Amino acid sequence: MADTRRENFFDVAAARRRCLGYRRRILDISQTVSALHIAPAFSCLETVDLIYHGLMRKGANGKSPDTFLMSKGHGCMAQYVILESRGVLTADDLARYCKPNGQLGAHPDYGVPGIEASTGSLGHGLSMSVGMAYAEKARGTGGLVYAVLSDGEVQEGSTWEAFMMGSTFGVNNLVAFIDNNDFQSLGRTSETHPSFYPLADKFRAFGWEVAEGNGHDAGALFEAVAGRAGKKPMVVICKTVKGRGVSYMENVPIWHYRAPNKDEYSKACEELKEVAS
Amino acid sequence: MRNKFADTLYELGRADKDIFIVVADISPAGSMEKFRKEFPERFLNVGVAEQSMIGICAGLALKGCQPFAYTIATFSLYRPFEFVRDDLCYQNLPVTVVGIGGGVVYSTLGGTHHCQEDMAIAGAIPNMSIIAPCDPNETREATIHCGSQKRGPIYLRLGKAGEPDLTKDAPDRWEFGKARYLRRGRDVCIMSYGIIMKKAFELAERLQLQGKSVSILNVHTLKPLDQAGIQAALAAHPHVVVIEEHAPQGGLAPQVKQIAWDMQARCKLNTFTLQDAFIHNYGSHDDLLAAHGLDTGKIYAAIA
Numbered sequence: 001m002a003d004t005r006r007e008n009f010f011d012v013a014a015a016r017r018r019c020l021g022y023r024r025r026i027l028d029i030s031q032t033v034s035a036l037h038i039a040p041a042f043s044c045l046e047t048v049d050l051i052y053h054g055l056m057r058k059g060a061n062g063k064s065p066d067t068f069l070m071s072k073g074h075g076c077m078a079q080y081v082i083l084e085s086r087g088v089l090t091a092d093d094l095a096r097y098c099k100p101n102g103q104l105g106a107h108p109d110y111g112v113p114g115i116e117a118s119t120g121s122l123g124h125g126l127s128m129s130v131g132m133a134y135a136e137k138a139r140g141t142g143g144l145v146y147a148v149l150s151d152g153e154v155q156e157g158s159t160w161e162a163f164m165m166g167s168t169f170g171v172n173n174l175v176a177f178i179d180n181n182d183f184q185s186l187g188r189t190s191e192t193h194p195s196f197y198p199l200a201d202k203f204r205a206f207g208w209e210v211a212e213g214n215g216h217d218a219g220a221l222f223e224a225v226a227g228r229a230g231k232k233p234m235v236v237i238c239k240t241v242k243g244r245g246v247s248y249m250e251n252v253p254i255w256h257y258r259a260p261n262k263d264e265y266s267k268a269c270e271e272l273k274e275v276a277s
Numbered sequence: 278m279r280n281k282f283a284d285t286l287y288e289l290g291r292a293d294k295d296i297f298i299v300v301a302d303i304s305p306a307g308s309m310e311k312f313r314k315e316f317p318e319r320f321l322n323v324g325v326a327e328q329s330m331i332g333i334c335a336g337l338a339l340k341g342c343q344p345f346a347y348t349i350a351t352f353s354l355y356r357p358f359e360f361v362r363d364d365l366c367y368q369n370l371p372v373t374v375v376g377i378g379g380g381v382v383y384s385t386l387g388g389t390h391h392c393q394e395d396m397a398i399a400g401a402i403p404n405m406s407i408i409a410p411c412d413p414n415e416t417r418e419a420t421i422h423c424g425s426q427k428r429g430p431i432y433l434r435l436g437k438a439g440e441p442d443l444t445k446d447a448p449d450r451w452e453f454g455k456a457r458y459l460r461r462g463r464d465v466c467i468m469s470y471g472i473i474m475k476k477a478f479e480l481a482e483r484l485q486l487q488g489k490s491v492s493i494l495n496v497h498t499l500k501p502l503d504q505a506g507i508q509a510a511l512a513a514h515p516h517v518v519v520i521e522e523h524a525p526q527g528g529l530a531p532q533v534k535q536i537a538w539d540m541q542a543r544c545k546l547n548t549f550t551l552q553d554a555f556i557h558n559y560g561s562h563d564d565l566l567a568a569h570g571l572d573t574g575k576i577y578a579a580i581a
Contacts (some may be wrong), residue, residue: 110368117339118368127329129365131336138318161329
């Protein structure tokens with residue numbers, strides 16, 4: 001049986017140190033491949049770290065009874081480096097990222113250790129999460145499901161189908177985080193698609209418990225989830241900065257899918273060092 | 278067929294708690310209603326939301342369940358196509374996508390409800406299997422197979438209701454991936470699948486009146502296709518006729534031609550399919566088939 005006791009605090013200082021290390025690790029990998037999704041990983045990094053280190057419970061057999069599904073598949077670098085730090089993936093796996101003989105691509109693949117679903121096409125993850133959460137409830141396993149969605153994929157009609165079904169089927173064992181960095185290929189979503197907002201009201205109207213907060217403030221996110229009423233599925237709108245942590249990447253769309261050159265890499269490493277001290 | 282599917286699913290559901298059915302706002306008649314009443318936690322209605330129907334099935338299967346997605350064929354396969362491809366086939370999950378009314382069965386509902394390209398579309402996706410039973414008995418066999426296999430996703434093309442029993446006297450039993458003879462003869466072999474099989478029987482009767490000895494080979498599993506069984510039939514009969522309720526591309530007919538070419542078959546080979554066209558016509562199922570040129574008399578005239 002899983003240990004169902006919930007930790008009632010989350011060590012934010014330790015999380016900050018981990019996330020600095022993860023950002024540096026992602027930057028290192030960026031120097032060995034032509035392109036990877038750095039900025040989308042940086043915007044959801046604190047959320048993914050929180051899920052693995054603060055929310056998912058430890059099982060007696062080492063396997064968590066809970067599930068994490070990365071719906072925004074292009075954020076998977078965040079997941080890879082965390083899985084590496086937890087010993088699920090190896091340094092060798094990461095070294096072969098996007099290489100002909102590697103098992104890690106720019107989107108997560110089901111079957112790779114630690115990866116619970118294949119994503120990359122947007123708008124799929126929430127329905128799969130609802131199905132997973134439903135199965136856990138129907139079988140009485142007590143398993144919880146955590147998902148991270150991009151804000152862009154909330155534009156997919158299928159995501160709204162899943163929001164309707166999540167509340168209809170009462171999967172109160174599902175917590176979905178929206179990485180709301182407000183950026184898409186053609187600019188700020190709030191400018192290109194103003195009627196996309198407000199999000200919280202829409203989710204509430206669809207029957208979900210909603211929390212909203214700074215997505216880089218892991219402590220606040222933890223409190224929001226820990227304090228949930230738990231009668232409905234929950235969505236946490238994480239206000240984030242795309243490219244968070246490296247000044248020249250923040251809110252600059254090109255970094256959605258570009259690797260820094262040597263100079264840019266050095267500058268980024270310095271910035272991340274400074275924050276550490 | 279629908280009723281036999283529902284009866285069988287109910288039986289499976291009683292024996293196996295992992296059997297789930299996810300429907301998209303389709304009325305639960307007959308045993309489906311029994312399933313819903315007895316196992317409400319395993320009967321999910323997503324409403325008119327087919328993408329989420331497939332996605333939820335994937336989520337259930339990722340947790341070890343054995344789900345069936347169930348609605349009208351165009352809505353179970355075409356509408357959520359990319360979900361079928363990515364969630365079910367790419368992840369290779371044992372989910373059965375049931376398509377009711379495959380072909381042009383919904384003859385009065387117009388082209389939006391005709392499913393005349395499904396074999397080509399489903400068959401093009403890696404990992405996907407396709408089964409199209411020809412009568413209620415086969416529907417039962419196929420449904421049992423779907424509910425107990427872990428090989429991967431299956432597209433199960435069904436008809437509607439009232440299909441005649443065609444396999445009662447079949448010399449071969451039903452087996453996934455293996456074409457079966459429903460009748461054995463020497464001169465002509467008619468290959469078909471699905472509910473248009475009744476036309477294979479009609480044609481066989483006519484040919485037999487002319488003194489021909491006729492085989493009927495039921496290629497109920499379209500993928501993986503029984504290459505060896507088809508090769509053997511092409512080798513054993515001087516004349517082979519394919520009748521199929523599907524577009525000319527990507528179904529059984531072109532695959533049989535390909536096999537015949539590869540093996541340098543010496544038989545005469547005729548194929549009859551739906552047209553590559555949306556035919557704006559109404560009436561009975563037979564009327565629609567006839568509008569596409571699939572009329573027993575015409576086929577007979579063409580091959581005699």
